[in-house]
Amino acid sequence: MRRRFLALLRLLWLAGALGSAQTVSAQTVSGQTDIRVLLGEAPSVTVSMAGAHRGALEDGRSFETAFGLDWPLRAEGDLLVLDGAPIGRSLTLEPREGFVTWAGEQYRGKVRLVAASDWVLVLNVLDLEDYLRGVVPAEMAALWPLEALRAQAVAARSYVLATRRPE
Numbered sequence: 001m002r003r004r005f006l007a008l009l010r011l012l013w014l015a016g017a018l019g020s021a022q023t024v025s026a027q028t029v030s031g032q033t034d035i036r037v038l039l040g041e042a043p044s045v046t047v048s049m050a051g052a053h054r055g056a057l058e059d060g061r062s063f064e065t066a067f068g069l070d071w072p073l074r075a076e077g078d079l080l081v082l083d084g085a086p087i088g089r090s091l092t093l094e095p096r097e098g099f100v101t102w103a104g105e106q107y108r109g110k111v112r113l114v115a116a117s118d119w120v121l122v123l124n125v126l127d128l129e130d131y132l133r134g135v136v137p138a139e140m141a142a143l144w145p146l147e148a149l150r151a152q153a154v155a156a157r158s159y160v161l162a163t164r165r166p167e
Contacts, residue, residue: 035131035160036112037124039102044074045120047111048101049093058090075115090114092125100124108134132156 048070056062071082071093079086092112099106102122109126132153140152 033128033164034109034125035128035164037126037131039107039111039122039124041116041119041121043118043120044072045102045113045122046070046072047093047113047122049095050098050101052096053093054096055091055093057088059088071113073113073120075118075120077118078115080113080115080120128157128160131160 048068050068052064052066053069054062054064071091073091074081076086078089080088080091082091090112092110093100094110099108100111101107102111107124107126108130109124112123112125114121114123135156136149136153139156140149142149
């Protein structure tokens, strides 16, 4: 058992050492590149914003509010509908601080809602480093050695950057 653990640590250390050049590149990219994660899809959704937030439609119209609001949306074809009125194909909501809530879970960053063939796609849009803050603890226990956690961050960052698709 101990031998396997040491072998795993060596492997993770090697992955971290080999990925260190990638890390610098990822840090440069992260300030300019948003990561999009599909959270789910449904005919209708409700996204909650606990406090002040801003939003933007794909046609360039935007707004800002100091109030927390629930956003009940449904899709009709390729249009989002809010309170019975079509508002366009997509809506992006971003909290001034805190999290976005959807389906009982909180998410960092923004949420983009896109209508596609009578379905609302819920996308979490966030900076690469914020993504890693959420994904690494979900994949590994905090009790693991620091170098193992660093290696996991390198692996997760590399995977995201290698599989990223253009908008």
